[in-house]
Amino acid sequence: MSKKLCIINVVGLTPRLLANAPRLASVGAARPWTSPVPAVTCTSQATMLTGTAPRDHGIVGNGWLYPDTQEVRFWQQARSLINGDIFYDRYETAKMFWWFNQATTAKYGATPKPHYGCDGSKVFDVLDWTGCDLTRQLGPFPFFAFWGPGAGIDASNWIADATALVMRTKQPQLTMCYLPHLDYDFQRLTEHDPARVAEVDAAAGRVIDAAEAIGAEVVVVSEYGLTPANRPVHLNRVLRNNGHVKVRSGPFGEVLMPTDCDAFAVADHQVAHIYVRDANQIDSVATLLQQTPGVARVVRPAEIGLDHPRSGQLIALSDADAWFTYYYWLDDDNAPDFARTVDIHRKPGYDPCELFMTSKLRAGARLLQKKLGMRYKMDVIPLDATLVRGSHGLLASDPQDGPIVIGPTEPPSDMVDFPDYVHSLL
Incomplete structure (x- = not known):
């Protein structure tokens, strides 16, 4: 047996x-x-x-x-x-x-x-x-x-x-x-x-x-x-402000364009893969991010056992009390419509703000729209990353x-x- x-x-x-x-x-x-x-x-x-x-x-x-x-x-x-x-x-x-x-x-x-x-x-x-x-x-x-x-x-x-x-x-x-x-x-x-x-x-x-x-x-x-972690770090905003991140504006907000980015971050809790298109820019991108408050280290993947073709050319590690958002827009009015919804497959990074809700009343109204057969979006997720209190x-x-x-x-x-x-x- x-x-x-x-x-x-x-x-x-x-x-x-x-x-x-x-x-x-x-x-x-x-x-x-x-x-x-x-x-x-x-x-x-x-x-x-x-x-x-x-x-x-x-x-x-x-x-x-x-x-x-x-x-x-x-x-x-x-x-x-x-x-x-x-x-x-x-x-x-x-x-x-x-x-x-x-x-x-x-x-x-x-x-x-x-x-x-x-x-x-x-x-x-x-x-x-x-x-x-x-x-x-x-x-x-x-x-x-x-x-x-x-x-x-x-x-x-x-x-x-x-x-x-x-x-x-x-x-x-x-x-x-x-x-x-x-x-x-x-x-x-x-x-x-x-x-x-x-x-x-x-x-x-x-x-x-x-x-x-x-x-x-x-x-x-x-x-x-x-x-405990209470400091959100917006790596993609840093990269965008320095000309590396490119977006497309449209009727549903701004969308990240990986094909056009010189460098962008795929944020995953306290670790982020940094994809850098031009090898000649790797060192300068590393220096830029290393100077960002809340970033503890920027390393090459081989240093931490992540040297695989799927990895970014750089890996960012946060301070112990910080974590990385995926946010790439500079104004919340330009955030993509999916940012305010629970949408784990469309967001180009992990979003713990999906654990929070802006308004139960708004959620109830959206559910009513659904029951009536109307088009709707469950846009009840806040864009306030300071709400998050823990990470890993x-x-x-x-x-x-x-x-x-x-x-x-x-x-x-x-x-x-x-x-x-x-x-x-x-």
Whole structure:
């Protein structure tokens, strides 16, 4: 009889927070572990899955410039983006909301995937190949609790319950569960409320119960820790003011034109890829950004293991209390219309302001327009980057505030050693 294992990814869990998570703490020995840079979801997960650095697996951030099309794309889901072997390919796996969950070898799984109409409309849904008809059994996935101003515990509760259901029904050899709850308020607020940790601990507890019911060991991981950050740094505005960033003005505001930029930044929390078209300008762009308040260092990708063709020619790292916006417009009146909406695929960078709302009254009016069949845009996201109070992407200065791994025997101290650890348990 084969051994069984359940890996629970509790985003944002740190050694310092573990005291408020007794169910998670109970599964084994806990230790801090080292993430890659950037310490962000896609890069950390790819390192865990392959046991290699970003220079090898190619996931250099949550998004990057695709040179063939000159488009910046974030939050792509294809497993084929990852170079190298992935540990779950060897096992009958249920992969529940971990990233890179399309074109996957996982026998069972679920992942967010809206439907898009030809008129621009969008209907929220999930891809579900668990054979458990999750929406019928649990109700619709609460998409607005997964990301956006309403992001909260409901999404993690649904994922936890779906994972427990799949485990009890299908009894896979390997189960992978993604619980993002701590990512939300810890970016909205400076203080890390223990109540949020208790909420995700309770959700994880139901997964742990299901693992025990099918005889599976449990391992808990996190990708990064969130730290206080209250200084937004607008790299693209600096580059634009110095003639490097080019935009196109139109009826829907200004749009970044990567094809015409001498240099521009793809901002991703506290790390940014700087794409420089002319190699002769790399040093001058580095000097310009290094002099920008809030920028700690500007380095060549090879210095931090990011020397991959997808990376920028330079990498900017923020100060510990700062983070990088994607903003490239100089006047909010010229911001693109998507800037005031939740639009993770159109924005050429990560936007934590999507966790905030300008007006509930305005949102209600937009929902009424939708119900009446009128054209509308959910333009309720503020452009005030000073609202953000937490970020990540850098290596933690104190391991107690960085990512954590909890499991039986001796869990690894570095994410690159995770595949060997999983194989040892299975």
